[in-house]
Amino acid sequence: MNESANGGVLVADELETLNKENMQTSGADAADVGIGEPEFDTAPIQTPRNVKLAMLAAVVFPPLGVLTAMGLLWGGLFNSTDLIILATMYVLTGLGITVGYHRLCTHKAFATRGPIAFFFLAFGTMAGQGPVVWWCATHRRHHQYSDKQFDPHSPHAGYEPGMVGFCKGFMHSHIGWLFEKEQPDYKRYVPDLLEDPMIMWLDRMFVPILFAGLLLPAAVSGFITGTWQGAGLGLLWGGLVRMFMLHHSTWSVNSVCHVWGQKEYRSGDESRNNPIMGILALGEGWHNNHHAFPASARHGLKWWQFDLSWIVIRSLQLVGLASKVRLPSKERMQERRRVSTPAS
Secondary structure, three states: OEOOOOOOOOOOOOOOOOHHHHOOOOHHHHHHOOOOOHHHOEOOOOOOHHHHHHHHHHHHHHHHHHHHHHHHHHOOOOOHHHHHHHHHHHHHHHHHHHHHHHHHHHOOOOEEOHHHHHHHHHHHHHOOOOOHHHHHHHHHHHHHOOOOOOOOOOOOOOOOOOHHHHHHHHHHHHOHHHHOOOOEOHHHHOHHHHOOHHHHHHHHOHHHHHHHHHHHHHHHHHHHHOOHHHHHHHHHHHHHHHHHHHHHHHHHHHOHHHOOOEOOEOOOOOOOEOHHHHHHOOOOOEHHHHHHOOOOOOOOOOOOOOOHHHHHHHHHHHOOOEEOOOEOOHHHHHHHEOOOOOOO
16 A cells, blocks of 8 residues: 655554454455454444434434425525535535545544544534444444445345345345444454544544534524524524435445446455445445455545545645555556456
């Protein structure tokens, strides 16, 4: 892997030996991971009741918000302020997940200074997709067993052939897995995060930061419009509707991107590159690329594969705010190509 060193302070130790590039790839590289047998994958971790309720509310209430928004939209109660707040909050919380939760914390694809990391992780928490430690532990486990028996959200593993089995697997990978009682073993999957004071504080503050993510667009819209109605619309569009849209974009990476799309690289699983999700999920939809090179900060490996998250990381690198940016070498990419073609 290529690295660049622009100075800066690591948020956590680089942990070069951290599970062989954070679970490396599934399938062909699974033997290189060396993190133990399946029976030690889970532990009786007690998620606080308020966190469970908040996560449930973050799944249940956004669809109700969308129904309300559709009614208001039909009645013409929607303006440019609502659109701007919706788009801004979608991008900010989306980057919080893709840049903060995923590429920074889970895969250590780059390093950055504490305030920058806090910014992305705070907005990732506002996304309402779970506390950062739980999210990262679940994702590292997914990479270890991708589309195998112990994958927490595979649309393929354990389901019978045919349309019924497909529908069961797809729904499980999209949303059903969220309601599983089984929890990944934090000490096994995220020992580095458990030792990071900032990350642990954000993890403990999941509930208040989640609600702050709903109040922020309400406050901004109320300030711009000077009305309580504006504040309510900000909560609706920048809070609930945004959360609904981002949830399904992220969940579609687990479901859609393991079913439909192209497989350019050998990854040992069913991960696919899906151009639509590449745009909607801010670069995460180039999923086959990601599973082939999980520690890469860049998922859209070709110039035309739009990856907003990589653009942000690269911009931070250019101004000296990101360092140790990890990318696959051309030789490594060529080795993993499913069809032998010249490296681009």
